[in-house]
Amino acid sequence: MSLLLALLIAAAPQRELKVCADPNNLPFSNKAGEGFENKLVDIIAKDLDAKVTYVWWAQRRGNVRETLNAGLCDLIPGVGPTLEMLGTTRPYYRSTYVSVVRAGRGLDIASFDDPRLKTSRIGVQLVGDDGANSPPAHALARRGITGNVRGYMIYGDYGAPAPQEEIVRAVADGEVDVAFVWGPVAGYFAQRQKVPLTLTPVTPAFDGPQLPMLFDVSAGIRKADRSLKREVEEILLRRAPEIRALLLSYGLPVPTP
Incomplete structure (x- = not known):
């Protein structure tokens, strides 16, 4: 050269x-x-x-x-x-929505048809400032499960260092019994809570032809x-x-x- x-x-x-x-x-x-x-x-x-x-x-x-x-x-x-x-x-x-519960409570939930959802306090993610719903929120609403559901905005408090953590922390703090959360968010923040949490992929992967979970x-x-x-x-x-x-x-x- x-x-x-x-x-x-x-x-x-x-x-x-x-x-x-x-x-x-x-x-x-x-x-x-x-x-x-x-x-x-x-x-x-x-x-x-x-x-x-x-x-x-x-x-x-x-x-x-x-x-x-x-x-x-x-x-x-x-x-x-x-x-x-x-x-x-x-x-x-590729990832999936999961249910998040406190470990050891015998509440591992994989299906939106689980009868325990009717009496559990449920957290779901809401998408956007217009209150658009995530697939799990739609799946629950299709089954008439709405009165015991609490929504958590995906964008959360943007002034906080981890805005999306709120829904996972709500499970750890006992504010809700189970939360349905997008897998990457659930997996990351579950590792950072003060109590152990259990994550279970929701099934089926499609809750009807127009409602994917994966x-x-x-x-x-x-x-x-x-x-x-x-x-x-x-x-x-x-x-x-x-x-x-x-x-x-x-x-x-x-x-x-």
Whole structure:
């Protein structure tokens, strides 16, 4: 290699990977880089030999249009693979809603048809400021179980360091007997409570044809950026064992591949 070529290579700017992520959304991401999506981004960036630059944006309705599709970033982790406004990658994990109860109380509940739900205090996640309901909330309402149900906003108190923890903490504190929670949130925060909690995947995976409890999760890339999508998908496939180990370390209930 000539000296000139070596100098040109040394002077070449490092590749930059701009990532849109929520600054306060554990276990997924935060500004301190403590979320599993932060760690996933690190894996991708290392493989690309790229420097990560974050564009911090609260994960709210319209955030994809206002960030990725507005050209502010190149990638958003943690999106549904069927999101039509994006060029989504192959899923890098699948998880499910779970029931969360205090361990040792004999209240392990897997089905929305469990008769004990009629007399239990139940917590469910509500999605968005408009009070839209999560799949478990719809499943309970279909069975007429509403009077003993308490809703917890997914976004919670955004001024708190872990806004999504509230519903899991409510089980640990005895505010509710059972809560139906998205698996990654339940698994991560259950490990951090003062009492042991038991997580049970809800069954069946589909409560009727239009109400899934099991979801795939992908990374989002602009539709036109086919080259980056191809690169990221190759990394997700090549580093799959490492990524699975990462997810399990955060307590995510992920099915065995």
